[in-house]
Amino acid sequence: MEEFTYEAIRVKALREGVKDTKLHVGIWAQFNGYMKCKRKRNGKVHTIYVALQKLTY
Numbered sequence: 001m002e003e004f005t006y007e008a009i010r011v012k013a014l015r016e017g018v019k020d021t022k023l024h025v026g027i028w029a030q031f032n033g034y035m036k037c038k039r040k041r042n043g044k045v046h047t048i049y050v051a052l053q054k055l056t057y
Helices: 006-015 022-031
Strands: 003-005 034-041 044-051
Touching: 003 006, 006 022, 006 044, 022 034
Parallel strands: none
Antiparallel strands: 003 044, 034 044
16 A cells, blocks of 8 residues: 655645645545545654555455
8 A cells, every 4th residue: 555645745736737735735636546544653643645546456
């Protein structure tokens, strides 16, 4: 399962011409097959994006 941070998804979205806001990047990610998840690492909650294409068989 491949996980991406917000910064990695943001770079991909900006290459596609999306506006540089959290709202536009999040909507772009949702429509391009990424699912937003929250994971707890080292006592902090981090937002990650998981590619849904990798989850299907």
